[in-house]
Amino acid sequence: MGTGTGLGRVRGLGSAKKGAHHWWMQRLTAAGNLLLVSWFVISLVRLPNLSHAVVTDWLSSPLVAIAAIILVANVFWHLRLGLQVVLEDYVHNEASKLGLLVLLNFYAIGAAAVAIFSIAKIAFGSAA
Amino acid sequence: MSRNHSRPLSPHLSHWKWGANMLVSILHRMTGVGLATVGGLLFAGWFFAAASGEESYACFLGLLTVESGAINIVGAILGIGLTWAFFTHLFNGLRHFVMDAGAGYELQTNRHWAIAVVAGGIIATLVLWGWLLWPAIMGLVGGEG
Numbered sequence: 001m002g003t004g005t006g007l008g009r010v011r012g013l014g015s016a017k018k019g020a021h022h023w024w025m026q027r028l029t030a031a032g033n034l035l036l037v038s039w040f041v042i043s044l045v046r047l048p049n050l051s052h053a054v055v056t057d058w059l060s061s062p063l064v065a066i067a068a069i070i071l072v073a074n075v076f077w078h079l080r081l082g083l084q085v086v087l088e089d090y091v092h093n094e095a096s097k098l099g100l101l102v103l104l105n106f107y108a109i110g111a112a113a114v115a116i117f118s119i120a121k122i123a124f125g126s127a128a
Numbered sequence: 129m130s131r132n133h134s135r136p137l138s139p140h141l142s143h144w145k146w147g148a149n150m151l152v153s154i155l156h157r158m159t160g161v162g163l164a165t166v167g168g169l170l171f172a173g174w175f176f177a178a179a180s181g182e183e184s185y186a187c188f189l190g191l192l193t194v195e196s197g198a199i200n201i202v203g204a205i206l207g208i209g210l211t212w213a214f215f216t217h218l219f220n221g222l223r224h225f226v227m228d229a230g231a232g233y234e235l236q237t238n239r240h241w242a243i244a245v246v247a248g249g250i251i252a253t254l255v256l257w258g259w260l261l262w263p264a265i266m267g268l269v270g271g272e273g
Contacts, residue, residue: 027228030221037214045260049197052185055178068175075171079164086161111172118172118179 022081029078036071056122065123069116076112080104148242155246156220159213167210198264208257216249 043064047054059065083104091097144150177188192203199207223241226232232241258265 027225030225034218034221037218041214045256050189052178052182055185059178072172072175076168079160079168082160083164086157107168111168115172115175118175121179122175 022084026078026081029074029081032070032074033078036067036074039067040071059119059122060125062123065119068119072112072115072119076108076115080108083108148239148246152220152223152242152245155216156224159217159220162213163210163217166206167213170206170210199261208253211256212249212253215252216245219245219248219252 043058044050047058059068084101087097087100087104091100173188177185192200192206194200223232223245226241232238
């Protein structure tokens with residue numbers, strides 16, 4: 001790397017061609033959340049109660065399980081993108097920032113996997 | 129990237145007079161972080177508890193409710209707090225969609241919608257929880273519920 005200004009070092013290299021990708025995915029998942037979380041909240045409020053039997057019966061319907069799995073993927077994708085921006089804005093120490101970004105990815109992907117597996121288990125185990 | 133310390137930074141938070149647009153901007157981040165951490169853990173935890181069987185599910189609900197099934201103080205704080213965060217983040221997200229399209233930047237319009245977002249979040253929370261807790265409220269004041 002040269003010792004010039006930041007602009008001088010990158011001039012002529014062209015763009016990375018993905019400058020807007022993060023921004024765009026945040027908007028796509030936001031639109032998805034608008035539909036999916038609204039569906040989820042309205043569905044929960046409309047259930048007669050939140051007992052184990054009622055909830056697992058509801059989640060074992062194929063269409064509900066599919067929508068719930070998409071909801072989980074969308075929610076955790078959106079929060080991963082959002083928390084990434086917050087960390088990048090407020091954590092200035094490079095080592096801490098890297099560590100926290102790794103933790104964020106573990107959290108988002110791990111929690112999403114737990115939730116998706118749980119929904120699948122309820123849906124596939126409904127005959128039992 | 130290292131910064132040239134002889135050059136000035138743009139004025140930061142403490143130098144600006146607070147306005148509705150600044151409030152709603154930082155609220156969007158705060159509610160987003162709250163929903164992403166507390167909300168995300170409860171969300172995944174609820175599915176996991178439901179999949180782990182009736183006992184685990186009862187244990188999970190036991191953290192948020194009293195024995196009769198009514199909500200306890202932890203459940204109330206988390207539930208009402210997350211509801212407010214959800215509606216505020218949702219309404220401001222809609223405001224951002226409009227601004228992404230290039231509209232709503234005129235000072236008066238921007239201020240108007242920023243206030244509407246904050247007020248809308250509070251009102252929607254009150255309406256939803258008023259409706260959910262209506263039987264309990266009626267019971268407390270001795271009405272026929």
